[in-house]
Amino acid sequence: MTTAAPLEVRSLSKRFAIGNAFRRAHVHAVDDVSFELRPGKITALVGESGSGKSTVARLLARLHDPSEGAVLFEGSDVSGVRRRRDVLHYRSQVQMIFQDPFGSLNPVKTVRHHIERPLRIHRIVPPAQIEERVHDLLRTVGLVPPAEIAAKYPYELSGGQQQRVAIARALAVEPKVFLADEPISMLDVSIRIGILNLMLRLKEERGIAFLYVTHDLASARYVADDILVMYAGQIVERGPIEQVLSAPLHPYTRLLLAAVPDPATKLQAQRIEMRKGLASAAVDPSEGCRFVTRCPLAIDVCSRVTPPLVEAQPEQAARCHVTAPSN
Amino acid sequence: MTSLVEEPSVTRTRQATLLELRQLVVEYGSGDKRARAVDGVDLAIHEGEIVGLAGESGCGKTTIANAVMQILRPPGRIAGGSILFEGESLVGKSTEELRRFRWRNVSMVLQSAMNALNPVMRVGDQFVDAMRAHERIDRRRALARAGELLELVGIDRRRARAYPHELSGGMRQRVIIAMALSLKPELIIMDEPTTALDVVVQREIMQQIDALKRDFGFAVLFITHDLSLLLEFADRIAIMYAGEIVETASAERLGTNPQHPYTQGLLQSFPPLTGPLTRLTGIPGSPPDLRDPPSGCRFNPRCPYCVPEQSGLYLRQTTERPLLRTVEPGHEVACHLVEGAE
Numbered sequence: 098m099t100t101a102a103p104l105e106v107r108s109l110s111k112r113f114a115i116g117n118a119f120r121r122a123h124v125h126a127v128d129d130v131s132f133e134l135r136p137g138k139i140t141a142l143v144g145e146s147g148s149g150k151s152t153v154a155r156l157l158a159r160l161h162d163p164s165e166g167a168v169l170f171e172g173s174d175v176s177g178v179r180r181r182r183d184v185l186h187y188r189s190q191v192q193m194i195f196q197d198p199f200g201s202l203n204p205v206k207t208v209r210h211h212i213e214r215p216l217r218i219h220r221i222v223p224p225a226q227i228e229e230r231v232h233d234l235l236r237t238v239g240l241v242p243p244a245e246i247a248a249k250y251p252y253e254l255s256g257g258q259q260q261r262v263a264i265a266r267a268l269a270v271e272p273k274v275f276l277a278d279e280p281i282s283m284l285d286v287s288i289r290i291g292i293l294n295l296m297l298r299l300k301e302e303r304g305i306a307f308l309y310v311t312h313d314l315a316s317a318r319y320v321a322d323d324i325l326v327m328y329a330g331q332i333v334e335r336g337p338i339e340q341v342l343s344a345p346l347h348p349y350t351r352l353l354l355a356a357v358p359d360p361a362t363k364l365q366a367q368r369i370e371m372r373k374g375l376a377s378a379a380v381d382p383s384e385g386c387r388f389v390t391r392c393p394l395a396i397d398v399c400s401r402v403t404p405p406l407v408e409a410q411p412e413q414a415a416r417c418h419v420t421a422p423s424n
Numbered sequence: 425m426t427s428l429v430e431e432p433s434v435t436r437t438r439q440a441t442l443l444e445l446r447q448l449v450v451e452y453g454s455g456d457k458r459a460r461a462v463d464g465v466d467l468a469i470h471e472g473e474i475v476g477l478a479g480e481s482g483c484g485k486t487t488i489a490n491a492v493m494q495i496l497r498p499p500g501r502i503a504g505g506s507i508l509f510e511g512e513s514l515v516g517k518s519t520e521e522l523r524r525f526r527w528r529n530v531s532m533v534l535q536s537a538m539n540a541l542n543p544v545m546r547v548g549d550q551f552v553d554a555m556r557a558h559e560r561i562d563r564r565r566a567l568a569r570a571g572e573l574l575e576l577v578g579i580d581r582r583r584a585r586a587y588p589h590e591l592s593g594g595m596r597q598r599v600i601i602a603m604a605l606s607l608k609p610e611l612i613i614m615d616e617p618t619t620a621l622d623v624v625v626q627r628e629i630m631q632q633i634d635a636l637k638r639d640f641g642f643a644v645l646f647i648t649h650d651l652s653l654l655l656e657f658a659d660r661i662a663i664m665y666a667g668e669i670v671e672t673a674s675a676e677r678l679g680t681n682p683q684h685p686y687t688q689g690l691l692q693s694f695p696p697l698t699g700p701l702t703r704l705t706g707i708p709g710s711p712p713d714l715r716d717p718p719s720g721c722r723f724n725p726r727c728p729y730c731v732p733e734q735s736g737l738y739l740r741q742t743t744e745r746p747l748l749r750t751v752e753p754g755h756e757v758a759c760h761l762v763e764g765a766e
Contacts, residue, residue, distance in 0.1 A: 146622055257710060286480060286694075287689060289706065290705065291706050314623075314697060315652075315694065319695035319704070342698075343698075355627075357623055358653040358657070359652075359698075
């Protein structure tokens, strides 16, 4: 814990304008989000679609500029950085892996081309050693024999192999942080575990800090050390993942957990509450808890006062007036 | 077997076979590029039963659904075997006969509800269209029934006036399920109906299907890659690999006592949400190219029990195609390893 967090976000917010000139509204896609990624740790960011989890990853990758708040890389704010050299440095240290591996590779270029490019652009190794480094990287992500794989085109590879190429490419620049946005959701079931195991190995052997964006709680539990649960743009619960999943504080975390298929219990055994409100709570939100329309525990204060993130258990915090009261 | 005869007739009618596939073969393409997407599949679905069909992408599960509905597109074609619905063959029926059969006897719910609904037509009108294509019903009565069906799936009947884009993804999928129910079919084929949805919405929809099934008594062929969902939801599960069914059993038995190494590997691919965590292995390699499938057992290149050291077994595994064999009543496995156990 004494090592500086490679990446920290403070009170990050992002609003998108929707509607037209007469009916302007703003989606608060990300609202006052703070957390840090630690070296050699995987932090899972979970939530339903539209909760803002991908926007957080995109803000960290500097694909969007935040409306408010700061992104700190090794202690210095990078959210306003415009100089090409600084941007390049940041992008080499913080790498992103996307959901669709085929879409993130160039269909007319070989695997070798994909991995060589970052090595050349960021001048990682002298030109004479590039070939050797490409093979090393392919071996690291489990693509063997490397010489054969390097000559192939993306369409000649399976989805899992394509995702491994994307990871090798990201690894080429020796990053400190990986942002993985649903990296396994488009892959076949039988090869998902392989990618998750690769993530585990990279965090253990190279001390890479991961942000793992997913909607799949079981895979999050398998790889992650910490969890952030997002709902309608806000973090509603955070803490060590085993602790949060075994004793969730926020009613939304409980709902998510109850919704995951569990072969041990039959469908009738754990009926969940039907959804009453919609997840559009992030459009020009008024004061109050955004989960209130769906919450079984809601009390009077919930629709009037936005609950703060309160550490109700050691290291575990939630935004809930009932289960994590602020005093 | 004799005890079956003595059981009350109610249970016997529930056991009646609705849909039966016999040695079904579906091919795409021709010549050297020919791929057998479905290769000799036997599958029966009984009245009021939820049968899960699980497998990875490209294993042929959606092709089976399309073959049953007779909506295979060229170059896909049924190259062998038969499809029987209540004992009557569907292969070779005329277009008009098929038109009557679809929706009235078997309806289908697809993964992407957005593409299944007409974006420029109100939801209610699409119900009316579907109903009036099959029975003589006036518009007002059809709309009233559309409203009832929408309420059944938990949508306000006033939303019948909405256009598809005004509904959320989960609501659109429920609209499709309601439409699939509109002519009270005996069988509903659901092809990955919840894959594009969030877990919470997925569970709401699964609960609704379960409740509706008990009220209406239809059977469901549920196609998905998510085995953990089927274990909780289905009565019986068939596991498909590279165009073949490799194991069928009741959901309970498949979850606790899987026999085929592929089924075991699939179950090993889902990390648990509770209990102790161990490093999982998944299944090494990837599914084969169906234009050139491995000889013998199609799973042999990925199978942990297929090793050259066991020369006799290895020879059979790599040259001889294993057939589905009954290991226990209701539990069938196609694997050279379990044949000896009989």
